[in-house]
Amino acid sequence: MIRRLAYAILVGLVGAGIVHIAILLMLPSFSERDAWSKLAASAEPYAVTRLAPAEGQPSVLRSPDPFFNAIACRFDLGEGIAHLTAEGSVPFWSASVYDRNGQNIYSFNDRTSANGSLDFVIATPLQMTEMRKNLPAEFEASVFVEADIGEGIVVIRSFVPDASWKPVISGYLDSVTCRIG
Amino acid sequence: MLKTVFLSLLVLAIAIGGGAASVWYALQAREGIGAVAVGPWTTFPDLGTPQADPYSKARIAREGVLSLGLTEGLTFIAQKDSDGGVLRRDCNYTIDGTFPPARFWTLYAAEPSRAVIQGGHLRPPALHSSEVLRRADNAVSIAVGRDPTQGNWLPVAGAGPMSFVLTLYDSPAASSSGIADVALPRIAKAACND
Numbered sequence: 001m002i003r004r005l006a007y008a009i010l011v012g013l014v015g016a017g018i019v020h021i022a023i024l025l026m027l028p029s030f031s032e033r034d035a036w037s038k039l040a041a042s043a044e045p046y047a048v049t050r051l052a053p054a055e056g057q058p059s060v061l062r063s064p065d066p067f068f069n070a071i072a073c074r075f076d077l078g079e080g081i082a083h084l085t086a087e088g089s090v091p092f093w094s095a096s097v098y099d100r101n102g103q104n105i106y107s108f109n110d111r112t113s114a115n116g117s118l119d120f121v122i123a124t125p126l127q128m129t130e131m132r133k134n135l136p137a138e139f140e141a142s143v144f145v146e147a148d149i150g151e152g153i154v155v156i157r158s159f160v161p162d163a164s165w166k167p168v169i170s171g172y173l174d175s176v177t178c179r180i181g
Numbered sequence: 182m183l184k185t186v187f188l189s190l191l192v193l194a195i196a197i198g199g200g201a202a203s204v205w206y207a208l209q210a211r212e213g214i215g216a217v218a219v220g221p222w223t224t225f226p227d228l229g230t231p232q233a234d235p236y237s238k239a240r241i242a243r244e245g246v247l248s249l250g251l252t253e254g255l256t257f258i259a260q261k262d263s264d265g266g267v268l269r270r271d272c273n274y275t276i277d278g279t280f281p282p283a284r285f286w287t288l289y290a291a292e293p294s295r296a297v298i299q300g301g302h303l304r305p306p307a308l309h310s311s312e313v314l315r316r317a318d319n320a321v322s323i324a325v326g327r328d329p330t331q332g333n334w335l336p337v338a339g340a341g342p343m344s345f346v347l348t349l350y351d352s353p354a355a356s357s358s359g360i361a362d363v364a365l366p367r368i369a370k371a372a373c374n375d
Contacts, residue, residue, distance in 0.1 A: 001184075004184075004188060005188070005191075008188040008189075008191050008192050009191070009195060011192045011196075012191060012192040012193075012194070012195025012196050012199065013195060013196075013199065014196075015192060015193075015195065015196025015197075015199075015200070016195055016196045016197075016198075016199030016200040016203065017200070018196070018200070019196050019197055019199070019200025019201065020199075020200040020203045020204050022200070023200060023201060023204045024204055024207075024235050024236065024239050025235060027204075027238075027239040027242055027243060028238050028239060028241070028242040031242040031243055031245075033242075033243055033244070033245050034241070034242040034243070034245050035245045035246065035247045037245070038245045051247075064291075064295055064296075064297070064346070065287055065289070065307075065346075065348060066287075066289055066297050066305060066306060066307045067287045067305075067307060067309055068287075072247070092284065092285070092350065092351070094250070094252070094253035094254070094350070094351070095253075096247070096249070096250040096253060098247055099231075101238070101241075101242060102229070102241050102242060102245070102246065102247060103229060103230060103231050103233070103238070103241065104229045104230050104247075104248055104249075104250045105231070106250070107249075107250020107251060107252045107253045108250075108252050108253075109252055109253060109350075109351050111351065112252075153247065155247050157249075157253065159285070159350070161309065161311065161312075162305075162312070163305075
């Protein structure tokens, strides 16, 4: 009896190891609390959503640094390339492209573009090849980001040096457009 | 017959219960694989990238974090002072030394949940590099505590553990291979209010 019980516990522990690995590897695909799900609950695809900086506004996703304001936009490269632009200039902006699971695929900042203006296109390698053949005039000044993903999230963060900058940064982030190019 | 049913149920209970509990425990733990420590400061350069370990990936998915990319900034977190004592919100600390090259850096005190600690004053609960006072050798000394002090002051309030979060934005330290070689300031405990 004792031997059978010990055997059962041993099998149980091996099973626990398998379950541990299975849960761990499946969690990113099945999580309902990930960044994508939270954004999907509050905004449509291609809608520019403010990631609440601090107290007051309800926060979709925390932007932890108190000196930063940020916006997010969900896109689907299966429907076409994503084109993001903003008007004006700010002391510092940076952008990150995330895949469906919230993993950071590519990031860059305002030093990437020639004059610091925000104008970039996210495309898959295939769309990029197609576009290079015949570059539309509207993308002449754009920075191209190649991302081999389908659905994704793009986040733009901007530095707010002090309270007097808040209206400028808010206006800048409000001017961001995110659309199918 | 009943014995076989009981043993099968035991196997299933240990496998499913133990497996789920161990994942939950592993994801609650803060320190993880892939950490780079510089004195009391630690950073996770791979956090939130496809190169991260499965535990970080699961944690990212579960907490809904959109982590900062390496070209955006590099975040260091200190939970202990340079002598190894846990950082407490009711103590005074001095953060002193030179900061690595970066466009700018920001520093704030955070709760264990990573929420910013509000100092209870009108001042913003954080500091950034272009507003701090520097000594002649470019070093910065920041007093952290409840009561206002001259020079650089980071207000904190309350009780319990806290951590310091230092983010270097657009820093060459992030792109070079030697993150462990950067010099970060010391954290010294000054006094505690009891």
